[in-house]
Amino acid sequence: MKIKLDINPTITEDTISIKSAEMTDDIEKIIRCIEAVNTADILNGRKDETIYRISLKDVHRFFIEDKVMRMQTSENTFSIDKRLYEVEELTGVDFIKISKSEIVNIxxxxxxxxxxxxxxKIYMTNGEFTYSSRRYLKTIKERLSL
Structure with missing residues (x-):
């Protein structure tokens, strides 16, 4: 695989172009990494009446509980004002959707x-566990190289 970089001060917008005979696993990984660069790093989480700024790298998982989107860190669980598909778009390659109501940080x-x-059955480093749905089994195995 060749990498070509063209630094030119006259370019007004950064562009990444990939040329290949076919879509491969390596190219898909590269695309996910590039997309991860454009994700948000901080989300607002609400606990009681206080709003906290939470870094994505500190989030263990996002899940829906009682029709409310939650964000869990090692210390707290916060509610957030986003839908699951919006969170999925923001999270990038470090997160994987394991069911229609949950995304976990790998x-x-x-x-x-x-x-x-x-x-x-997915055990987290904070001692908690959750379950994937069978529908996402193939995706989970691919992403975690199982």
Missing amino acids: HFLDHLSMTPSGQI
Whole structure:
């Protein structure tokens, strides 16, 4: 794979171009990494009447609970004013959608186990666990190279 960089002060907008005979796993990884550069780094989280600025790197998971979007860190759980698809667009390659109501940070995964029903039980580094849905099993296996 060749990389070509053209630094030119007359260019007004940065552009990335990938040329390939076919879409490969490596190209998909490169695209995800590039997309991650354009993600938001800070989200506003609400706890009671106080708003906190939370860095995405500190978020363990996003999930829907009682029809409210939640954001969990190692110390607290906050509500946020976004929908799951908006969060998914913001999170980039460090996060993976495991069900229709939850996204987890892969850096806070401790270990996984399969359940008899075909789900993946996901243990987080903070001692909590959650379950993936079978619908997302293939995506999870691909992203985590299982």
